[in-house]
Amino acid sequence: MILAGVLGDPIAQSKSPRLHGHWLARHGIDGAYVPLHVRPDDLADTLRLLPRLGFAGVNVTIPHKAAALAAATSATDRARRIGAANTLTFTDDGIEADNTDAPGFLANLDAAGDWPTDRPAVVLGAGGAARAVLVALQERGLPAIRLANRTEATAAALADELGRGIATTPLAAPDLADAGLVVNTTSLGMQGQPPLDLDLAPLPSDALVTDIVYAPLETPLLASAKARGLRTVDGLGMLLHQAAPGFRRWFGVEPMVDGALRAAVLA
Numbered sequence: 019m020i021l022a023g024v025l026g027d028p029i030a031q032s033k034s035p036r037l038h039g040h041w042l043a044r045h046g047i048d049g050a051y052v053p054l055h056v057r058p059d060d061l062a063d064t065l066r067l068l069p070r071l072g073f074a075g076v077n078v079t080i081p082h083k084a085a086a087l088a089a090a091t092s093a094t095d096r097a098r099r100i101g102a103a104n105t106l107t108f109t110d111d112g113i114e115a116d117n118t119d120a121p122g123f124l125a126n127l128d129a130a131g132d133w134p135t136d137r138p139a140v141v142l143g144a145g146g147a148a149r150a151v152l153v154a155l156q157e158r159g160l161p162a163i164r165l166a167n168r169t170e171a172t173a174a175a176l177a178d179e180l181g182r183g184i185a186t187t188p189l190a191a192p193d194l195a196d197a198g199l200v201v202n203t204t205s206l207g208m209q210g211q212p213p214l215d216l217d218l219a220p221l222p223s224d225a226l227v228t229d230i231v232y233a234p235l236e237t238p239l240l241a242s243a244k245a246r247g248l249r250t251v252d253g254l255g256m257l258l259h260q261a262a263p264g265f266r267r268w269f270g271v272e273p274m275v276d277g278a279l280r281a282a283v284l285a
């Protein structure tokens with residue numbers, strides 16, 4: 019039996035066991051994917067022990083993503099650039115780290131059809147998830163990225179660190195002119211949080227608006243974008259797509275991201 023799982027603190031809210039469980043059942047794989055509540059002080063010991071217990075790899079989530087990268091034997095350039103890992107694979111040589119949030123974010127947008135990659139993107143928020151989104155947009159070669167955050171110094175530091183076309187813009191009134199994409203990576207709009215208050219009127223009518231918050235699926239930002247007639251993409255697909263590379267590496271099958279998976283995760 020092949021084992022994999024997800025490490026986090028807390029972990030009960032994670033949808034990853036249901037997601038991978040759907041793929042395991044669908045492909046008839048003799049395997050299991052389990053949630054593991056691991057506190058920060060126990061991460062290093064846990065990562066040493068899991069391969070010896072037969073685990074092929076694990077996902078890591080809050081608060082372990084930076085520490086997981088530091089604990090790895092090798093890492094992809096993308097994970098290093100983002101400064102965080104969410105997918106670890108155990109090999110004879112040690113721990114391989116990757117960050118699949120960035121390709122997951124792009125795959126979710128691409129699945130919705132063409133979107134303007136030749137115009138500036140506006141990214142709201144400069145936390146952990148924003149780092150993956152920014153690196154993804156740089157990889158896709160967007161001509162400019164405007165970064166807005168409540169704590170402006172955090173956005174300025176992140177723009178300096180990641181460089182390549184990122185400039186800051188105020189969160190209260192971000193520069194939306196000519197933008198082809200708006201991404202919310204703040205936690206605003208999440209269940210229990212205030213909505214993100216953003217006037218979308220200056221945004222061109224062919225722009226795409228996406229929110230990486232997926233609880234609720236239709237955030238107030240997406241609802242107001244729809245009301246303006248703009249195209250929207252919700253954040254659940256990012257979660258589904260980021261899971262696929264780990265599943266392929268650990269269980270040896272390329273899984274499908276489709277309506278059945280979405281329904282299983284939402285059930």
Ligand SMILES: NC(=O)c1ccc[n+]([C@@H]2O[C@H](COP(=O)([O-])OP(=O)(O)OC[C@H]3O[C@@H](n4cnc5c(N)ncnc54)[C@H](OP(=O)(O)O)[C@@H]3O)[C@@H](O)[C@H]2O)c1
Nearest residue numbers: 143144145146147148168169172203204205230253256257
């Ligand atoms: N769809 C997916 O697969 C996926 C993946 C990862 C994360 N997410 C979601 O993305 C969201 C952010 O996650 P994260 O890991 O980046 O969190 P994080 O590192 O804690 O960053 C939170 C961000 O939200 C901003 N923020 C928080 N409260 C705010 C407020 N009241 N007003 C304005 N800005 C506020 C913070 O600004 P300051 O810097 O000013 O504090 C920061 O930019 C979460 O809802 C998470 O569930 C989704």
